[in-house]
Amino acid sequence: MARAATTSDAFNAVAEPRRRDILNYLATQERSVGEIVAAMHLEQPSVSKHLKVLKDVGLVEARREGRQMLYKVNATALRPLHEWTSTFERLWKHQLLRITERAEAKTEEKK
Amino acid sequence: MARAATTSDAFNAVAEPRRRDILNYLATQERSVGEIVAAMHLEQPSVSKHLKVLKDVGLVEARREGRQMLYKVNATALRPLHEWTSTFERLWKHQLLRITERAEAKTEEKK
DNA sequence: TTGACATATTCCTATATGGATATATATTGA
DNA sequence: TCAATATATATCCATATAGGAATATGTCAA
Secondary structure (H helix, E strand, O other): OOOOOOOOOHHHHOOOHHHHHHHHHHHHOOEEHHHHHHHOOOOHHHHHHHHHHHHHOOOEEEEEEOOEEEEEEOHHHHHHHHHHHHOOHHHHHHHHHHHHHHHHHHHHHHO | OOOOOOOOOHHHHOOOHHHHHHHHHHHHOOEEHHHHHHHOOOOHHHHHHHHHHHHHOOOEEEEEEOOEEEEEEOHHHHHHHHHHHHOOHHHHHHHHHHHHHHHHHHHHHOO
């Protein structure tokens, strides 16, 4: 088997850095494809393909306005990622605490 | 260009569902490869290969104990994912709020 | 040293990519 | 209808998988 399709879920879709760039750019406001092309350093067909992937997994929504297509983020599609990583939050907080403790112990030694 | 390597960063590494399964399994405690193989429905070589990817991006750490290799999660490597998704949290909270408002408005209409 | 156990690596293959290029489709205005 | 603009799709190609099978490496016990 090969790797799962980029359109199989949000995890695969956002693995591509350019698509995260696009989502970052759309975070502030709805944008046309042309605006996205101008902002990213990508060819128009590449942007359209990335937008298709993002749309397929529900990460963006599109509407036509005249000749333009306006895309905006559908942030709720990112919640599964946020929630999955949250389950590990407790662990890294523990870990950072231990690092802090070790640093403090060393400082104490030197006194 | 093809897709970025699975070892290029944590985003790519966790795009594979089996690797998320492994991380979930390791979240509670350190485990040997054999235990992981038993818990997942995967062949031993596949597990070893997934573990290598996770290790390459710093998501797990390994230590030898006799014949066994014990793997544990390094949760801090997941913080970039958590923080990136957090930047969109405000957006989906807005969105959910609007949904709630619409639902309430409908209820109001029916009175 | 040898055999058994635990894990890692190599080789193979089907498959899906991302960028580039060319072309198709959709919309508007004249 | 026709030209111009905006976006989408098709095609080509180099590349990196993930799983399966076979094999190599590492460790221990006798």
